[in-house]
Amino acid sequence: MKVTPEDARKLNLPPECVNKTPSGETFVKSNLQKGILPEILEELIAARKRAKADLKASTLIALLPSEFPDNRLYCYVQEAKDPLEKAVLDGRQLALKISANSVYGFTGATVGQLPCIEISSSVTSYGRQMIEHTKKLVEDKFTTVGGYEHTAEVIYGDTDSVMVQFGVSNVETAMNLGREAAEYISGTFTKPIKLEFEKVYYPYLLISKKRYAGLLWTNSQKFDKMDTKGIETVRRDNCLLVKNLVNDCLHKILINRDIPGAVQYVKNTISDLLMNRMDLSLLVITKGLTKTGDDYEVKAAHVELAERMRKRDAATAPNVGDRVPYVIVKAAKGAKAYEKSEDPIYVLENNIPIDPNYYLENQISKPLLRIFEPILKNAEKELLKGSHTRSISISTPSNSGIMKFAKKQLSCIGCKALLSDADKTLCSHCKGREAELYCKTVSQVSDLEELFGRLWTQCQECQGSLHQDVLCTSRDCPIFYRRKKAQKDMAEAKRQLGRWNF
Amino acid sequence: MEAMEIDSQKIHQRKQSTYLSFDESFEIQKETYTGQQYSQIYFARLYKMRTLLYSLVPNWKPRLTVCTVLGLEQGKECIIVGTLYKHMKLKPCILDEYSKERSSAPLVKAHNFVHPDDCLILEDESGRVKLGGTKLSPLLYVTGVVVALHGRETSAGEFFVEDVLEAGLPPQIELPLELREDKYVVFVSGLSVGSTASNPLQFQLFVDHITGHLGDDEEQNIAAQIVHVVIAGNSVEIPHGLLNGQNLASKDQSSLSDPIKELDLLLTQIASGLPLDIMPGSNDPANFSLPQQPLHRCLLPGSAAYNTFRSCTNPHCFELDNIRFLGTSGQNIDDLAKYSEGKDSLDFMERTLRWAHVAPTTPNTLGCYPFSDRDPFVIESCPHVYFVGNQEKYETRLLKGSNGQLVRLICIPKFCQTGVAVVLNMRNLECHTLTFGTQFS
Numbered sequence: 001m002k003v004t005p006e007d008a009r010k011l012n013l014p015p016e017c018v019n020k021t022p023s024g025e026t027f028v029k030s031n032l033q034k035g036i037l038p039e040i041l042e043e044l045i046a047a048r049k050r051a052k053a054d055l056k057a058s059t060l061i062a063l064l065p066s067e068f069p070d071n072r073l074y075c076y077v078q079e080a081k082d083p084l085e086k087a088v089l090d091g092r093q094l095a096l097k098i099s100a101n102s103v104y105g106f107t108g109a110t111v112g113q114l115p116c117i118e119i120s121s122s123v124t125s126y127g128r129q130m131i132e133h134t135k136k137l138v139e140d141k142f143t144t145v146g147g148y149e150h151t152a153e154v155i156y157g158d159t160d161s162v163m164v165q166f167g168v169s170n171v172e173t174a175m176n177l178g179r180e181a182a183e184y185i186s187g188t189f190t191k192p193i194k195l196e197f198e199k200v201y202y203p204y205l206l207i208s209k210k211r212y213a214g215l216l217w218t219n220s221q222k223f224d225k226m227d228t229k230g231i232e233t234v235r236r237d238n239c240l241l242v243k244n245l246v247n248d249c250l251h252k253i254l255i256n257r258d259i260p261g262a263v264q265y266v267k268n269t270i271s272d273l274l275m276n277r278m279d280l281s282l283l284v285i286t287k288g289l290t291k292t293g294d295d296y297e298v299k300a301a302h303v304e305l306a307e308r309m310r311k312r313d314a315a316t317a318p319n320v321g322d323r324v325p326y327v328i329v330k331a332a333k334g335a336k337a338y339e340k341s342e343d344p345i346y347v348l349e350n351n352i353p354i355d356p357n358y359y360l361e362n363q364i365s366k367p368l369l370r371i372f373e374p375i376l377k378n379a380e381k382e383l384l385k386g387s388h389t390r391s392i393s394i395s396t397p398s399n400s401g402i403m404k405f406a407k408k409q410l411s412c413i414g415c416k417a418l419l420s421d422a423d424k425t426l427c428s429h430c431k432g433r434e435a436e437l438y439c440k441t442v443s444q445v446s447d448l449e450e451l452f453g454r455l456w457t458q459c460q461e462c463q464g465s466l467h468q469d470v471l472c473t474s475r476d477c478p479i480f481y482r483r484k485k486a487q488k489d490m491a492e493a494k495r496q497l498g499r500w501n502f
Numbered sequence: 503m504e505a506m507e508i509d510s511q512k513i514h515q516r517k518q519s520t521y522l523s524f525d526e527s528f529e530i531q532k533e534t535y536t537g538q539q540y541s542q543i544y545f546a547r548l549y550k551m552r553t554l555l556y557s558l559v560p561n562w563k564p565r566l567t568v569c570t571v572l573g574l575e576q577g578k579e580c581i582i583v584g585t586l587y588k589h590m591k592l593k594p595c596i597l598d599e600y601s602k603e604r605s606s607a608p609l610v611k612a613h614n615f616v617h618p619d620d621c622l623i624l625e626d627e628s629g630r631v632k633l634g635g636t637k638l639s640p641l642l643y644v645t646g647v648v649v650a651l652h653g654r655e656t657s658a659g660e661f662f663v664e665d666v667l668e669a670g671l672p673p674q675i676e677l678p679l680e681l682r683e684d685k686y687v688v689f690v691s692g693l694s695v696g697s698t699a700s701n702p703l704q705f706q707l708f709v710d711h712i713t714g715h716l717g718d719d720e721e722q723n724i725a726a727q728i729v730h731v732v733i734a735g736n737s738v739e740i741p742h743g744l745l746n747g748q749n750l751a752s753k754d755q756s757s758l759s760d761p762i763k764e765l766d767l768l769l770t771q772i773a774s775g776l777p778l779d780i781m782p783g784s785n786d787p788a789n790f791s792l793p794q795q796p797l798h799r800c801l802l803p804g805s806a807a808y809n810t811f812r813s814c815t816n817p818h819c820f821e822l823d824n825i826r827f828l829g830t831s832g833q834n835i836d837d838l839a840k841y842s843e844g845k846d847s848l849d850f851m852e853r854t855l856r857w858a859h860v861a862p863t864t865p866n867t868l869g870c871y872p873f874s875d876r877d878p879f880v881i882e883s884c885p886h887v888y889f890v891g892n893q894e895k896y897e898t899r900l901l902k903g904s905n906g907q908l909v910r911l912i913c914i915p916k917f918c919q920t921g922v923a924v925v926l927n928m929r930n931l932e933c934h935t936l937t938f939g940t941q942f943s
Contacts, residue, residue, distance in 0.1 A: 448789070457866050479597065
């Protein structure tokens with residue numbers, strides 16, 4: 001249900017001369033003086049019209065008869081098969097639409113290019129007025145007194161849309177009611193403004209202003225997709241773990257309607273994180289390096305890291321303009337957040353422990369609580385403080401600190417007891433369990449081998465060559481770190497297996 | 503090595519034969535994972551096979567020149583040699599785990615990923631070119647096969663294939679003629695000791711039969727002519743859920759090692775009577791990628807004490823009385839069946855021989871060790887007997903090569919499901935089966 005800002009143009013809103021806008025501003029009419037904004041807007045809308053026409057034309061290509069010498073009229077009509085071209089044209093008209101819709105918006109930014117708060121507040125005040133109007137009409141008409149099954153309630157409205165809870169139990173009746181309401185309300189608006197029925201959300205999880213998730217239905221047979229606004233952060237400076245976790249939880253809650261399952265899933269993930277079983281690529285955070293370290297006013301994690309990497313190896317360090325991927329590692333107590341960033345490859349190569357608490361507290365806890373608080377009692381206690389958070393495993397770094405002075409000694413594969421010099425594999429207590437323990441070691445190797453093969457052949461496939469080494473260093477690839485880790489784990493597992501050669 | 507039966511005053515002496523193992527090339531000793539990739543094994547394969555194919559080209563198409571992919575000229579007829587790559591739409595991909603709509607896509611049927619839109623690409627170290635024409639069917643070929651192609655480049659940038667040359671059956675050592683007596687080799691696979699499908703009595707009958715503890719004088723006489731037993735993979739089935747890296751309760755510890763102990767007992771009975779080769783399979787406690795390394799001695803302490811017991815690699819290659827055997831536990835053929843089409847398992851086996859490569863789909867869809875200097879799966883000497891374990895049913899065929907090679911192809915069925923073991927007569931390479939069944943009334 002929309003009252004788009006585009007309608008602002010149709011209403012000739014900025015030059016409203018005599019009448020005050022609902023927010024109390026006055027504007028000159030266009031016959032007196034045409035504003036800049038309407039001009040821009042008209043240009044944009046004309047451009048979108050052209051782009052739409054181009055999109056249509058791209059499916060039909062006609063060769064002009066003048067291209068043929070013998071003056072006979074040939075007219076070839078063929079379908080343009082290139083879906084890429086279509087997508088580009090479609091993208092262009094969408095971009096123009098978005099631009100047109102947001103023309104008024106930048107006037108509201110006080111530090112922007114054309115600040116004029118009066119314009120934007122007027123536009124939104126019109127919108128608000130219409131929403132209020134709609135709300136009143138809907139709640140007056142759709143009542144049990146008026147002969148409807150349930151009393152409708154407007155639960156949420158934002159600039160150009162309202163969400164109405166009709167209270168019915170199936171999608172189809174909700175749709176019909178939505179259409180009826182849209183028609184009824186459109187009739188009460190001035191001519192070009194129309195309220196459209198757009199979609200049904202079922203179920204619908206409204207978390208707060210501008211944050212909601214739901215299953216979107218546009219037909220009554222099958223839902224179209226899971227729609228989320230403001231929750232699942234697509235921002236790249238969050239790690240992939242957050243995105244996946246939130247997405248999977250919503251999937252479990254909304255589609256499978258399985259809240260205990262979602263809770264269990266969260267607990268397992270948190271436990272994996274604490275037990276150091278997490279795939280590192282899920283924990284990588286990337287930030288763009290826009291200027292060199294000295295120019296940043298406050299110290300930022302990625303800038304510090306870039307600086308440190310330059311000291312290690314200037315050739316591979318990120319430069320200005322690159323995106324810097326990093327993970328947060330454990331550091332001395334009281335270390336600043338920016339000191340805890342580390343290059344993921346370096347972390348993999350040197351077994352540096354990551355800081356699970358950072359990820360738990362700064363990355364996943366907020367988005368999770370936002371989802372679970374409305375549906376779960378004591379969400380924080382249940383999810384973030386249960387028994388699943390009690391066992392923790394931290395890898396020991398291989399190159400730094402006190403480990404440099406440590407004396408290494410083999411431990412029994414079965415019970416981890418230190419071995420005397422004579423034994424290589426098992427202590428005398430575990431000797432009888434050889435078969436079982438060997439099975440375990442070899443099954444680890446076998447799982448890793450399978451993973452290794454799948455990861456590296458995938459990379460060969462992507463780069464499109466079998467006879468060249470894989471060179472790809474795209475750190476945005478989800479399997480980039482996993483591939484590296486598989487190689488390293490494989491070497492380690494193989495060494496463990498080698499200890500059985502007696 | 504002798505099992506003597508003093509039953510009806512007659513002594514049967516078990517026959518013997520000379521045994522030579524050729525497993526070294528499949529053994530991974532010092533090699534480790536030090537960052538090498540799969541390109542090297544493809545390169546080694548291409549290099550070896552290309553030398554072979556170049557030597558065949560003058561007889562095949564004497565007038566044509568040989569080009570590299572980079573040197574192709576439009577419209578000019580020529581021959582190119584390279585590794586095939588099959589682009590497959592349905593091939594499962596590890597990136598699917600990361601796709602947005604993780605649960606909505608329907609899972610493909612697990613048994614075959616072939617799709618009519620699949621296409622073939624030929625690659626050498628200079629580049630790759632898409633192949634067109636109907637001569638080379640994407641249904642039959644898989645990624646990793648090295649072939650020579652005759653054709654020309656079309657205006658669309660494709661290579662139009664007019665004729666295909668495969669490596670063909672490798673040369674064979676001459677079949678010894680002096681063998682004038684019956685000697686039998688027994689093949690069995692898929693014992694799956696410890697699974698619900700396996701019947702301990704069935705296996706015990708098998709053991710008693712081949713060691714000569716069953717039957718009358720005549721049968722014992724035949725049993726005495728068995729000179730070798732080969733177990734081609736999947737001998738035990740271990741509950742895989744137990745191997746998740748957690749510490750096991752003592753109850754689970756025993757359920758993990760019990761099937762292995764049971765297998766050890768039975769194998770000890772065989773090994774005490776006659777020579778036995780055991781190969782690892784996909785379900786065995788061995789590594790995953792080919793070549794699979796021998797099952798560890800500590801798993802089978804009882805039978806490992808006998809010098810008749812040999813734990814072998816998979817693939818396994820050996821000679822008995824100068825008859826050459828080559829076989830796998832079935833992964834290579836199963837993988838071909840997933841990524842190409844064929845009438846039966848024998849069809850796939852014949853193809854691997856014609857391509858002179860045991861497992862062409864390694865490393866693309868079948869895991870293998872990233873060898874850096876060689877490709878151990880190239881068949882350099884054609885075997886007389888080529889066997890594959892863990893197939894659905896028993897099948898056999900005699901394959902004749904263009905240079906007089908003669909190969910006995912054998913598909914060994916899963917014993918736990920069928921109760922069938924395969925017996926090969928080394929005198930004439932004829933095959934028959936032994937079927938064991940139990941009935942309770």
